[in-house]
Amino acid sequence: MEPDLFTAAAEERQEKDPSASPLAVRMRPRTLDEVVGQQHLLKPGAPLRRLVGEGASGPAGVSSVILWGPPGIGKTTLAYVVSKATNKRFVELSAITAGVKEVRAVIEGARRALGGHGKDTVLFLDEIHRFSKAQQDSLLPAVENRWVTLIAATTENPYFSVISPLLSRSLLLTLEPLTDDDLRSLLARALTEERGLDGALGLDTDAEEHLLRVAGGDARRALTALEAAAGAAFDKGEESISLESVEESVNRAAVTYDRDGDQHYDVASALIKSIRGSDVDAALHYLARMIEAGEDPRFIARRLMISASEDIGLADPTALPTAVAAAQAVAMIGFPEAALTLSHATIALALAPKSNAATTAIGAAMEDVRKGLAGAVPAHLRDGHYKGAAKLGHAQGYVYPHDVPGGIAAQQYAPDAIAGRRYYEPTRYGAEARYADVVERVRERLRGDGGA
Numbered sequence: 001m002e003p004d005l006f007t008a009a010a011e012e013r014q015e016k017d018p019s020a021s022p023l024a025v026r027m028r029p030r031t032l033d034e035v036v037g038q039q040h041l042l043k044p045g046a047p048l049r050r051l052v053g054e055g056a057s058g059p060a061g062v063s064s065v066i067l068w069g070p071p072g073i074g075k076t077t078l079a080y081v082v083s084k085a086t087n088k089r090f091v092e093l094s095a096i097t098a099g100v101k102e103v104r105a106v107i108e109g110a111r112r113a114l115g116g117h118g119k120d121t122v123l124f125l126d127e128i129h130r131f132s133k134a135q136q137d138s139l140l141p142a143v144e145n146r147w148v149t150l151i152a153a154t155t156e157n158p159y160f161s162v163i164s165p166l167l168s169r170s171l172l173l174t175l176e177p178l179t180d181d182d183l184r185s186l187l188a189r190a191l192t193e194e195r196g197l198d199g200a201l202g203l204d205t206d207a208e209e210h211l212l213r214v215a216g217g218d219a220r221r222a223l224t225a226l227e228a229a230a231g232a233a234f235d236k237g238e239e240s241i242s243l244e245s246v247e248e249s250v251n252r253a254a255v256t257y258d259r260d261g262d263q264h265y266d267v268a269s270a271l272i273k274s275i276r277g278s279d280v281d282a283a284l285h286y287l288a289r290m291i292e293a294g295e296d297p298r299f300i301a302r303r304l305m306i307s308a309s310e311d312i313g314l315a316d317p318t319a320l321p322t323a324v325a326a327a328q329a330v331a332m333i334g335f336p337e338a339a340l341t342l343s344h345a346t347i348a349l350a351l352a353p354k355s356n357a358a359t360t361a362i363g364a365a366m367e368d369v370r371k372g373l374a375g376a377v378p379a380h381l382r383d384g385h386y387k388g389a390a391k392l393g394h395a396q397g398y399v400y401p402h403d404v405p406g407g408i409a410a411q412q413y414a415p416d417a418i419a420g421r422r423y424y425e426p427t428r429y430g431a432e433a434r435y436a437d438v439v440e441r442v443r444e445r446l447r448g449d450g451g452a
Contacts, residue, residue, distance in 0.1 A: 023227035024220045026195045027186070028077055030084065035074060036219065037182040038175055047173055051082055064143045064150040064166065066128070066158050069175030070334070072218025075153035076124060078175075082151065083122035089113055090122050095130040100138045107142045114147060121148045128152040129161035136163045143169055177217045186219055187211065190226055201233055202240030210246050213294045216335060225250045267293075268303055271346075275304075276311040280350035287346050297338040301327035304345050315355035315430035322348050353430025361424040368418055375415030410448035 029035045032042055032049065041048045051065065065082075067075040076092070083090035091106050110121035128136070142148045143166065150170075154161060158172060190196035191203055203211075207229065215222035226241075228249035233241045271286035290300055301323070308323040326345035330338040384395025399409035412419060422443075426436040 022224065023190060023196060023230075024223040027190050027193070027223055029074075029081055032081055032085065035077065035081065036186045037073065037178045038078070040176065041173055047171060048078065048082070051171075064170040065152070066162060066167070066170045066172045067151065067153045067175055068158050068172065069155070070177055070217065071155055072215075072220045073175050073178050074219060075175065076126065079122060079124035079151040079153070082149075083124075086120070086122070086149075088120040088122045088149065090124065092124045092126065095125060095127040095135070098125075100135055103135070103138050107147055110142065110148045123148040123150050125150065125152045127154065129154045129156040129158070133163055136166055140165055140169075178219055179217075180212050183212055183215055183217070183219065183222050184208065187222060187226055190223055197230055201230055201238070204240050204242050206243045207241050207246045210243055213292070214246075214250050216294065268299075271300075272303055272307050272311075275307050275346065275350045276354065278350055278354065280347055283346050283350045284343065287342060291335070291339050291342070297330045297335055297342060298327070300342055301330045301345075304342070304349060307349055310359050311354055311356055312349060312352045313355045313358035313432065314435050315427065315432040316352035317431055319349055319352050353432070355427040355429050355432045357424060357426050357432065365423045368421065373417045375417030377415060378412055380411065381413065406445065408442060408445040410446060413446070 035042060038048075040046065043049070067078060069075060079092075080090055082088075089110070091109070093102055093106060106121075106123055110123065113119040113121055123142070125131075125139075139150060143150050152162070152166075152170070158167060162170075187203065187208065191201065192199050203226075211222060211225050211229070214225050225246065229241050229246040232245040232249040236245065238245060267286050267289050271283055271290065274280075274282035274286060287300065291297075305320070305323040305327055308319040312319040323345050326341045329341045333341070379393045380396060380398040382392075382394035383389065384398075389395060399411050401407050401409045403409075414421070424439060426432045426439055428436055
């Protein structure tokens, strides 16, 4: 038997006993007007409106649609709504569990339904990026001959994960993450509508905020958490769902953390100071608080990059590349997986040897510049590539370091105003110990004090 998520029998059971279905299923939008978010695709004349036949252009020419976006934002829902609006059969496959055999079975069923009853089929294929090239090729005949209307969903860039022939025959729609306001609207409907909780419970403000944090932009997660919290509230005889009930039901404590207030800066400061103090466990605690509170992972990554130079520097030259790599990975993968990358970087930085020599060096140099200790660039260091530079004495007497033994020429580089000033004072911690020895030898050679 071919897979079919929304069979007539399943819908009939839901109508007879709505409470038998999960809240996330009961609240599934029935029309495009009930879909939250994605307004760029739902306004009059937008692609999804045309796909279901609204507007003058109608759905002509569309035989395949690819929905690209993060999980939990309604890709399955949109496919189902399209099938209902166009009065088509709806069949769902997941590329995680299905293969060519299952695809062919669905296509054959679609051809029979089309030939026998004139009933078109919407094939919703979730996680299409998990299909191999050969598996995706098996969809092409059905798409080209319009035996099915294919709606494929992916969380990965389709330009890299979907074969070109299928992509060229598809309408690519990019879905945006749901905002907190989108989810608030969804929770409000679930609380009040008859197919939801039908006004049986209210929702405290702090409980709602915690639900939004727990959901992380995922509508399905928000409704599942709300349903669990409602069960806990009913058991305690509450008239409104409290923060305590939400915490009990989803097993995640509410983190006191205002992303726009003092907590934002206090916890971020504590994270960096714990890394500076080499307390890896405290650092991980503050990192976890920021993650659980829904902090922007890019903000955390930026702080780690600063810490790598400010507090570690050359004591561990790998610290900054580690932090930069973490920031790049975070930008590409996002939460929840970004938590692993941030943990990786935080542990590495906390346990690295520490030195603020690079920080104090640039601070001292900038302070002298602010005081006016700048002075003219020595004549032998000035640009000598233009006509007339030699007459001005520019670049005259400059010793090319590669031409002398050891590669260090005894000559003055700093302006006269700061000649002899020392800004970089390396520590003896970690890898910086070798710089402490090197810098003294180099300074001696520059002064002409050292041997060859």
